[in-house]
Amino acid sequence: MPRIKKARIAIRIDMTPFVDIGFLLLTFFMLTTQFKPPEEVVIELPQSHSEFKLPESDVMMITLTKDDRIFLGLDAQRVKVSVLSDVVRRNWEFYSEDIRKQYQTPEAMVKLAPGVEVTIKDLPDLLIKARITNPKLRTVVKGDKDANYGVIEDVMDILQKTQITRFNLITNFEHN
Amino acid sequence: MGAVDSAAPRGHGKKKGKRRKPRRTGIRIDMTPFVDIAFLLLTFFMLTTTMTKPQTMEINLPPSSDVKVEIAESNLMTLRVKEDGSMFWNLGIESPNKVEFNNLRALLRERYEQNPKITVLLKIDRKGKYQMMVDIIDEFNVAGMPRFSIAPMQETDFKVLAKVSS
Secondary structure (H helix, E strand, C coil): CCCCCCCCCCCCCCCHHHHHHHHHHHHHHHHHCCCCCCCCCCCCCCEECCCEECCCCCEEEEEECCCCCEEEEECCHHHHHHHHHHHHHHHHHHCCHHHHHHHCCHHHHHHHCCCEEECCCCHHHHHHHHHHHCCCCEEEEEECCCCEHHHHHHHHHHHHHCCCCEEEEEEEECCC | CCCEEECCCCCCCCCCCCCCCCCCCCEEECCHHHHHHHHHHHHHHHHHCCCCCCEEEEEECCCCCCCCCCCCHHHEEEEEECCCCCEEEEECCCCCEEECHHHHHHHHHHHHHHCCCCEEEEEECCCCEHHHHHHHHHHHHHHCCCCEEEEECCHHHHHHHHHHHC
16 A cells, blocks of 8 residues: 655745844944044054053044154044144145045045144144144044154154143054 | 745635625735845945954153153163164163063063162164054053153263163
């Protein structure tokens, strides 16, 4: 007697919870993700064991590149415009062709550029002006690890002279 | 995957009422492409997101360089760093000794244990690299050295170093 074949039951897995979790994670990552802020120049950070976190807002960033150029950046648009407008207009001629082509006008550059190149002579006035516009500003120095120490020394001297005695150096965390 | 049943046919044929409801056809939307895209985005965000925030190192400078802080000579340790990164340390006005970077932490700990009031004065050649300063200050922090100061290298410092090297 032939066996009666059982009718196969189609296996249906309910995917709903899986998809729910998928969307939950998607929302989480979409909301928490922070894209790397644009940079004018690539900075290779030095390593340290320090574990202080970078403050979220009210940051004044002094960037020192490895070819010893200085960039000043401020995170609040209002402060940035009021502090940097003059210096950008004055230095407009000295910026490279590429930069001038990219931003077209000094006004646009102040608004759009994450940081503008400044000379060491301009720096004290700009720092004082920035501190007057927003006294809560935290000064952060972001130096390339191959930058010359001389420039850092000059910048620290200026910081000291402009009464900014507390500042942070950005570093990468070193694991060991 | 992810097919959604909406309005599944309800208990047909069980009750025999007066009015027979017309059989509803279940609308089935195929959710598969939608879910596919969602997972694609999920993977994208998971891979691009960087959870690490940059670390910072806090530095406090004395309010103004005009203010002279008096330190007893015995409590002062000077650490001079040459252009090539070689380091020389000395206490007070003793003549400098060379120290390798790997031994710096142990040296700092030892000095600090012997004299908790010690202050380190860090002098780095202008032609040196920023990385040196960060490394050394990091060593100060790791070794738990609470008081240190940064000063520019002067002519006299170069003379002292020249005497040691030659």
